Amino acid sequence: MKRFKFILQKEFKQIFRDKGMLPIIFLMPIMQLMVLSFAATFDVHNINMEIIDKDQSSLSQQLISKYASSSYFNILQNTPYDADNGESLQTGEAVIILEIPQDFEKNIIHHQPTQLSAKVDAIDGMSAGVSVNYAQSIIRDFQDNYLQEKGLLLKNGLKINISNLNWYNNSLNYKFYMVPGLLVLLVSMIGIFLTSMNIVKEKEIGTIEQLNVTPITKAEFIIGKLFPFWCIGMFVLSLGLSIAKLVFDIPIQGPLSIVFAFAMIYLLVVLGLGLIISTLSDTQQQSMFIAWFFMIVFVLLSGLFTPIENMPGWAQDLTLLNPVRYFIEIMRNVLLKGASWADVKMNFFIIGIYGIIINALAVLLYRKTN
Amino acid sequence: MEKIIESTELTKTFGDFTAVNKITFDVKKGEIFGFLGANGAGKSTAMRMLTGLLSPTSGAATVAGYDVFTEQEKIKKNIGYMSQKFSLYNDLTLMENITFYGGIYGLSNTQIKERGEKLIERLDLGNIKKKLLKEVPLGWKQKIAFSVATLHNPKVVFLDEPTGGVDPITRRQFWEMIYEKADQGMTVFVTTHYMDEAEYCHRISMMVHGEIHGYGTPKELKKEFNAQNMDEVFIHLARGDQYNLK
Ligand SMILES: Nc1ncnc2c1ncn2[C@@H]1O[C@H](COP(=O)(O)OP(=O)(O)O)[C@@H](O)[C@H]1O
Ligand SMILES: [Mg+2]
Numbered sequence: 001m002k003r004f005k006f007i008l009q010k011e012f013k014q015i016f017r018d019k020g021m022l023p024i025i026f027l028m029p030i031m032q033l034m035v036l037s038f039a040a041t042f043d044v045h046n047i048n049m050e051i052i053d054k055d056q057s058s059l060s061q062q063l064i065s066k067y068a069s070s071s072y073f074n075i076l077q078n079t080p081y082d083a084d085n086g087e088s089l090q091t092g093e094a095v096i097i098l099e100i101p102q103d104f105e106k107n108i109i110h111h112q113p114t115q116l117s118a119k120v121d122a123i124d125g126m127s128a129g130v131s132v133n134y135a136q137s138i139i140r141d142f143q144d145n146y147l148q149e150k151g152l153l154l155k156n157g158l159k160i161n162i163s164n165l166n167w168y169n170n171s172l173n174y175k176f177y178m179v180p181g182l183l184v185l186l187v188s189m190i191g192i193f194l195t196s197m198n199i200v201k202e203k204e205i206g207t208i209e210q211l212n213v214t215p216i217t218k219a220e221f222i223i224g225k226l227f228p229f230w231c232i233g234m235f236v237l238s239l240g241l242s243i244a245k246l247v248f249d250i251p252i253q254g255p256l257s258i259v260f261a262f263a264m265i266y267l268l269v270v271l272g273l274g275l276i277i278s279t280l281s282d283t284q285q286q287s288m289f290i291a292w293f294f295m296i297v298f299v300l301l302s303g304l305f306t307p308i309e310n311m312p313g314w315a316q317d318l319t320l321l322n323p324v325r326y327f328i329e330i331m332r333n334v335l336l337k338g339a340s341w342a343d344v345k346m347n348f349f350i351i352g353i354y355g356i357i358i359n360a361l362a363v364l365l366y367r368k369t370n
Numbered sequence: 371m372e373k374i375i376e377s378t379e380l381t382k383t384f385g386d387f388t389a390v391n392k393i394t395f396d397v398k399k400g401e402i403f404g405f406l407g408a409n410g411a412g413k414s415t416a417m418r419m420l421t422g423l424l425s426p427t428s429g430a431a432t433v434a435g436y437d438v439f440t441e442q443e444k445i446k447k448n449i450g451y452m453s454q455k456f457s458l459y460n461d462l463t464l465m466e467n468i469t470f471y472g473g474i475y476g477l478s479n480t481q482i483k484e485r486g487e488k489l490i491e492r493l494d495l496g497n498i499k500k501k502l503l504k505e506v507p508l509g510w511k512q513k514i515a516f517s518v519a520t521l522h523n524p525k526v527v528f529l530d531e532p533t534g535g536v537d538p539i540t541r542r543q544f545w546e547m548i549y550e551k552a553d554q555g556m557t558v559f560v561t562t563h564y565m566d567e568a569e570y571c572h573r574i575s576m577m578v579h580g581e582i583h584g585y586g587t588p589k590e591l592k593k594e595f596n597a598q599n600m601d602e603v604f605i606h607l608a609r610g611d612q613y614n615l616k
Contacts, residue, residue: 005473006470006472009469013462207458214475215446
């Protein structure tokens with residue numbers, strides 16, 4: 001173990017002597033967060049909607065038919081009174097509940113102000129934001145075209161009053177929803193790419209042979225490769241979180257210690273995987289290709305862009321194998337929902353097991369004798 | 371004399387191809403043993419098996435008393451190795467390479483410092499001490515690689531074509547360094563395809579197509595083939611003549 005000091009010294013020197021490294025560590029997090037979070041726009045179709053039509057009038061029917069004929073909304077039910085008291089939002093069946101008040105038609109005909117109300121499930125801030133926008137644009141259309149044609153002008157316009165079921169993320173800012181996830185992506189990408197290129201690079205230039213003929217143990221070798229990137233990963237996460245707070249003003253509802261504790265283990269999984277890829281590859285191109293493959297699968301099955309609940313069953317099952325999924329969950333739940341240690345026990349348990357398996361494999365698969 | 375390397379019918383095949391075919395030889399403690407042969411004869415492959423870098427296919431061999439099939443990691447504690455391709459870190463300085471490899475072999479900080487400074491003085495490399503190795507010319511690099519391979523005073527040092535591609539003067543200096551280590555009692559196992567270098571070895575083996583076709587002292591081999599120099603010996607061997615002196 002005395003050897004360890006020398007191994008780390010060497011790895012750190014080589015990493016920071018590499019001219020490409022500083023931009024990766026400092027610039028990439030900033031650029032990626034900025035670009036991705038601003039560029040990511042979403043088009044949502046078939047938003048599940050429940051309508052409570054307390055008016056049961058011809059005007060309210062007209063309005064409902066506008067929603068029904070739009071491809072954005074999928075009307076689950078249309079009832080005259082609030083039967084389940086928002087239950088369908090709680091269970092996730094509906095994303096939005098639109099309520100048409102009594103005397104809706106009467107008020108409009110008499111040019112009295114009237115107000116629609118919508119309850120939105122804001123867990124998924126992105127689709128919540130989009131669904132509210134669509135709901136409003138249909139009302140505007142209804143007012144500007146249908147009512148106006150009939151000479152039914154409203155003094156203050158037809159208002160929609162929005163209330164959120166889930167109090168966190170109540171500004172409906174989809175960036176709040178995306179940024180924590182993007183941060184996970186960023187840390188994972190940097191981790192897996194840097195490690196997957198590392199061992200194979202020593203193979204390509206031949207330095208690995210000189211190392212393999214020394215008494216260095218396989219565990220020393222792997223830990224020596226892992227540790228510097230682990231530090232870089234933790235640094236990038238801290239930097240990214242600072243940007244998220246300072247630039248996007250994302251809320252931090254729960255203890256950050258959970259996020260960092262999880263990241264410590266999570267990074268071992270990602271970096272261990274990168275080292276396995278590197279050990280099994282013969283060229284840097286090969287390892288890069290394999291790392292990309294894993295990264296794309298991980299992202300698609302992470303719930304970052306497509307909510308996991310919206311995936312087909314088999315894909316949902318596959319996400320259980322995806323370490324990225326568990327970190328995104330932690331990030332969103334802790335930052336946006338204020339989750340506590342008790343809430344995230346399972347994530348820690350799974351990632352812990354993952355960490356042990358991956359790193360044991362990394363040590364076993366590395367060959368000092370070919 | 372005590373034998374530090376013993377090989378009996380050691381063989382390595384890659385698929386259908388036999389790179390090293392049943393080689394039997396031994397190396398005595400303190401000897402400079404030359405492993406000669408043309409490119410592709412199987413010298414590096416044989417050396418990689420003896421150093422524990424490559425698993426042999428069949429046969430038997432021990433290095434410093436340890437089995438090349440099962441005790442590779444123990445062998446590695448007792449040997450030094452300089453691979454055919456320069457394989458120190460080009461992005462580290464001379465002293466950083468010395469520190470790293472010294473540390474890996476378990477030298478203390480003071481030992482590393484002492485030996486490092488002695489080495490730099492011996493090779494007269496004071497002015498490039500702080501340069502990255504990629505900025506150092508090949509001839510110097512080879513000497514540095516040799517010095518780093520012997521830094522921990524191994525029982526045997528394996529040198530794979532250490533003089534490949536360097537000028538005659540550097541080659542001479544290199545052989546002086548080899549002699550210095552041999553005088554200190556280190557066993558030297560060296561491959562080369564320069565036949566004149568065979569004369570510098572105590573004993574040699576000549577490989578042709580993965581097999582040992584000549585084995586003995588340079589003097590014995592020259593006498594056997596009635597040759598003036600080792601080049602002539604090699605020509606005989608390449609024609610298919612064989613000579614194995616036990
Ligand atoms: N890993 C390998 N796979 C397949 N063939 C190999 C491998 N390593 C060496 N060889 C072949 O074995 C033969 C001997 O190679 P080598 O030991 O490097 O020769 P030398 O060092 O004497 O020049 C060559 O024909 C080479 O192509
Ligand atoms: Mg060779």
